[in-house]
Amino acid sequence: MATQDISSLGDIKLLVNTFYAKVQDDDLIGPIFNQKMLGRWPEHLEKMYRFWQTILLEEHTYSGSPFPPHKQLPIDQAHFDRWMEIFTSTVDFLFVGKLAEEAKVRAANMAYMFNYKIEYFRNAEKQ
Template sequence: METLKDISTLEDIKQMVDTFYGNVRKDDLIGPIFNDKLQDRWSEHLQKMYNFWQTILFDVRAYSGTPFPPHKHLPVDQTHFDRWIQIFNTTIDAQFAGVITEEAKMRATNMAFMFSHKIEYFRNAENH
């Protein structure tokens, strides 16, 4: 069996992001939401994700901005976030292994949890 290397370069991040979002786009549950929202702006989104993950994993100031607002009004619930995490972890585990890989999975899980709760909070606030 091949030993997987850890995420250590920008090229690794690009591979991780491209493969992950390739899997997302094909997914029956979350693919249509991403494809509808991004339409012909996938390359722009992927570039943002390369920058985001460089900042998160390598402490390189490549990303600036606030990631939550574009997600605030998406038609998603916990089921969608669970699928997102499942695809993320499966995708990354098939390509990489190591400390930074585990950090990426932990960060993604924390982000999904936070986004899910914030979306629920804003929905509840808007309905009162």
């Protein structure tokens, strides 16, 4: 059972590495990630460390726009639901506390917004 909160870059790395190991093995979202990240997993993980370090620890190491790489992916609500299920269970398994809860809220907000934007762009392209 988790006994501590997210408090360091080491914790962020543990969260990101554990989460993406599960993602890579997942039947629904694993193939999409593995195809997109082919040969670039280390680079992606480093980017995710910086992203979550900036959001949760307020150590500004990430710059960029997270949405554009996701815009053309063949994903829908079911993929985001699975992503959130894996993320939430990973956080809950590893950590407990204010920042752990913040991570889940931020992830849920991001999943909602990404799905909304992807649907918006798909519908705009059909017109």
